[in-house]
Amino acid sequence: MVIGWAALTIDARDPLSLARWWAQTLGWEPADPAPAGVEVRPPDGRGPSLFFTRADGAKPAKNRLHLDLYAEDQAAAVNDLLARGATRAAVGQPDDADWVVLRDPEENEFCLLEPR
Template identity: 80%
Template sequence: MKWEALTVDAREPRSLARWWAQTLDWDVMDPDPAGVEVRSPDRHSPSLFFVHVDDAKPAKNRLHLDLYAEDQAAAVDDLVARGATRAAVGQSDDAEWVVLRDPEGNEFCLLEPR
């Protein structure tokens, strides 16, 4: 068995796919009637696949992405400038990660560099 994609519900799949593609420096693939795929340029890792839903996200994600950047503070500033928002989901004040929400409210973490 092989992991192919993480599917994300979105009110505006194309817009959210473009946001994540820019965030990850990935490519938006040709839109498909079923949704919009974002894939790493090397094409060897799982993709993100955005599908349309009419309803808003009802609660905190049960699954989220953990990202890292060499300069966490600069990356947070960039993400917020592009539409992400900070999120408090129970993390401690001294956590080594920052919890953010993408423009449609999906939580993800930005880790300190390792």
């Protein structure tokens, strides 16, 4: 049996707005909204997508799953993300970590790693 990965689904109070934020962050393309939510795909259509679906209420706790991203210029990327609505997050990472933990505008944590 083969099981493939299609998408990572993310709950959001405003799926369209959050999908647009992530599309801009990743340089991906948002699909037209559907009743179930909004999908954001890589431009070439290859690989898993992000799918944003409506969920009411505040996020109850730290994510148990998060994205690890990287940027050629980590500091510049952090500044850009903060200017666009991300916030810094302290989730137990060491003071000398070479990654930065951030939250998107709906408080979903993700890490921005040093370039690889």
